[in-house]
Amino acid sequence: MAVDRRKFLKVAGISALFGLGGKTAIDIFAPGQLEASMKNEVPLVTKEKKWAMVIDMRKCLEQQDKEKCKSCMLACHREHNVPEFGNIKEEIKWIWQETYEHVFPGQHNEFIDEGVNHKPFLALCNHCENPPCCRVCPTKSTWKREDGIVMMDPHRCIGCRFCMAACPFGSRSFNWSDPRKAPKDLNPDFPTNVNYPTRTKGVVEKCNFCAERLAKGQVPACVEACEKIKVHALDFGDLNDPDSEVRELLHKRYSIRRKAQLGTEPKVYYLI
């Protein structure tokens, strides 16, 4: 039987008396039931969800001015065993920084606000509604899930790099060499996450909106890292839910998207 709300409250109440909490408490009072009920509560891949990210660039740039913050990038790359080659030709990017005029090439002008000009903007896979990468993939190795996440299945990737040519955002990286052979001095404890695979030579990789973390009910690693340093520049949520935080932010603040004129409908929004 699953743990319903009533039972959960009972268990939580009793265990609070004994100073217990969380999963341990349920394991003691109702062994084996939590995992069974968790199965139904984890967000399943459904059309009802439409995951998106909102990046508050004011907060992010403020933090950039204070210290050259790289928390989100470090967290992501550690979480997903992304190696550092120290060589721009072999660079693997999931989330990275690029100057304003490179992230928004159509929007730059000579007299633009100094607050954004040449400033580092975050870039990652936009998980487009009309992803051109998926249209060109000959093996369906990359495809759009029902919840809008553009997934990558490295088991199937043949390394043709059509997707890299198709992506207008440069969000995809090719493994020119075995990531495990990346220089040891730059990657001292690689692979950093033993519960996540590395990739192999000859496959393409990119941000997966932390699909593996969403399945456990966690937010993406970059968002978590930003919360941890109390900057809260990154927000992740469901666009289909009118009460979600991302919808609220988009309603209140003016937002832009990268190369929206191409019609790929990016789902990463920048609050300016």
Place this chain on the structure above:
Amino acid sequence: MYDGGKIIPGLIIGLILFLSPFIYNAGKAGKAPVPELTAKAKEAKECVAPKAYMTAWHMQLLDNWRHEVVRDGKRYFDTNEDLWWDYSLDYRLLESWRRLTTAGDDRAPGKPGKIYYKSLQATCMDCHSNKSKFCDQCHDYLGVAPYCWECHVEPKENN
């Protein structure tokens, strides 16, 4: 036969040369290795499926898992429902299922089973953390080289 004195010994020498690897290795057959269980695996008593199934079909199970996890986002494995589905994919498995159920195994679709997180690295290798003794020695003996480990991180072994 002309030159029979040369041809026949030649044929015999040729045949001996051809068979020499077999003659050389006769009686020296390597013993089939037996996978070793870690203390944790022994304590758990049972894997995600019966032992006979896991021995013969673990590669199909893992293949199903990777497909379901990556492509369908189904990351949890129910030892009854999902195993039944895996069994039903093949008539030979259906046979062994019948044998299991008649032998008093209480697994059946519909009953609540145990839930596992489908992950080679986080679930399988958590119990079977002795990859060299559990996976490799049989794979080496049979001459199979699964390329799982080109990407999936193998557990660190203390030896």
